[in-house]
Amino acid sequence: MLLLTREDLEKVLAMREVIEAVEKAFLELYHEKAKVPLRTILEVEKHNGFLLYMPSYLESSEALAVKVVSLYPENPKKGIPSVLASILLNDPETGKPLAFMEGTYITAMRTGAASGVATKYLARKDAKTVGIIGAGVQARTQLWAVYEVRNIEKAYVYDINKEKSQNFADEMSKKFGVEIDVVESPKEVAENSDILIIATTARKPVLRGEWVKEGTHINSIGWVGKDARELDSETVKKSKLVVDSREGVLNESGDIIIPIKEGIIDETHIYAELSELVAGAKKGRDNDREITLFKSVGLAIEDAITAKLAYEKALKLGIGTHVEL
Known part of the structure; x- marks a missing residue:
């Protein structure tokens, strides 16, 4: 399995490519080639936070992933980002874990990319x-x-x-x-x-x-x-x-x-x-x-397609750390 840190992701992801990938994911969604259940939201009321579980599968792009993301609005007061996340990318054919990656940067990139797609049309x-x-x-x-x-x-x-x-x-x-x-x-x-x-x-x-x-x-x-x-x-x-x-x-x-x-x-x-x-x-x-x-x-499809893009580029460029579970 490949481990990708934020530093790794910053080396492999370019916004223009992420916009193109996310636009493709939305096209698959329209043509019913995506499985994207409504995310599970766990509210941690005691600490004013949320934990979200976001699985998805894009059939044409063969992107299968789940993201776990937290949202704690008070975190910046503690010197911690308000949004933290991690993503697990799996092989759709076998279910084998392919990569585990820092998800906060991917969240920021794919959220920006979705707005980029919307801005393009609107x-x-x-x-x-x-x-x-x-x-x-x-x-x-x-x-x-x-x-x-x-x-x-x-x-x-x-x-x-x-x-x-x-x-x-x-x-x-x-x-x-x-x-x-x-x-x-x-x-x-x-x-x-x-x-x-x-x-x-x-x-x-x-x-x-x-x-x-x-x-x-x-x-x-x-x-x-x-x-x-x-x-x-x-x-x-x-x-x-x-x-x-x-x-x-x-x-x-x-x-x-x-x-x-x-x-x-x-x-x-x-x-x-x-x-x-x-x-x-x-x-x-x-x-x-x-x-x-x-x-x-x-939407979780944005994470899945961006995670797959990052994984494929990291393999091509020899970036990341390979580990055995």
Whole structure:
């Protein structure tokens, strides 16, 4: 079995390749070539955390994996990432374990890639500015993915921790050669951006619909349970809503569950799943004025396809550590 550390994964995974792989996974999902049961969520209430078990199998890509991921919003106060994960990749033909790998980096890469796919189909072609609310680990790969699918010229970032915002701006401006301004409020981010990235562990809305201008595309990836949200109801109501999974969002995402409970929207407000856009079954953006929203809770097929990509590239490049169990 091959062991792959985060350092190994950083050497083998490139965002453009991950976007292509994740788009392929969504196409398989549309054509019913994927098995992806609803993830099992174990809430550890005593320590304000969640543990998620996410198995999946992609028949055409021959990717079989299970991810175990934890979400502990208070972890950053202890110097630990809020999201931690590991992934086991198996041989679909025999069930033999092929690789065990650090999953936090893959989670960030595949989540960014899914938003990259959504941005490809939903953002305006002439979108040039990006706004980021929440400057954590996920925000970095989110910006990377958007950068790969649109010609980004400037970005704005806000985090409740201004030092995190500044570190993000310094790091990512060097990486992409794009000017990144640290701003004082989420409102300022929204009012200046063609594409919005909302990547928080907020329990109450950090984005209000009144701030969002015509033609904006929003990627919302934050999740801390069905009773919490990072988007207000007006944002959801005024947007063309695309999700990664109807079932997942309606069971898990407070961003959608809460406005439904309020009577602001109903389940029919979900325009499409991302797989429908990838397959061409439904159109993405209709015009340059509409507001589009991609709400993601994460699908295990994204992990499986990215883990297989990492494994195959690691074998080819001779990266990783082989162990006998």
